[in-house]
Amino acid sequence: MEQQKTAPPEVLKVVKWLRSSKSGIKIRVGILNGKRIDYFKGKSAVKALLSPGYAKLKGVPPQPKTEEEASAQLLAMIPFAFFLRVERGASSGGSSSPKHLQIVQQQTFQADMHFAWFYDGPQWTTYLGGAVMVGVILAGVMFPLWPPIMRLGAYYLSLLFFGLIGLFFAIAIFRLIFYIITVIVASPGIMDLP
Structure with a gap:
């Protein structure tokens, strides 16, 4: 979390966009240290940076022209720990249940690798929803x-x-x-x- 606070604003905007559903990154759910966590494949993030949706963003680094440039841009984000490289293990149950994830010591970026999200974005909607739920229950009681x-x-x-x-x-x-x-x-x- 400390590394995320030192991230430049343009990197933070890119990460927020990648984390949103607008980017088109296919999110999967895995288990890391007994906790459910979202992860994605590097190829999805590269495609997202090359998509026309990224070109519409303002205040972000210029859109990469090739997959290598997109991979380099995503590699530059790894030191801020918004996402980290993980290896997938065996499934925790049946075929549709989440897979176990393990953080890899060597943090690099390649399109065929998997990366776990450690950034959830602002949580104000969660807090607002909790306050509304408490208000509705209190009104009912x-x-x-x-x-x-x-x-x-x-x-x-x-x-x-x-x-x-x-x-x-x-x-x-x-x-x-x-x-x-x-x-x-x-x-x-x-x-x-x-």
């Missing part, structure tokens, strides 16, 4: 203390919600009956809505 007009409003909203659910069930039943009738009358049947 305090329901008996609500003023009568608010309790009446909550009652009518719940009736509206359950009525809407009932309407969806009625539409589904109607569509099923309509489909069965059209299968009998005009095979292969007519499905009225998607």
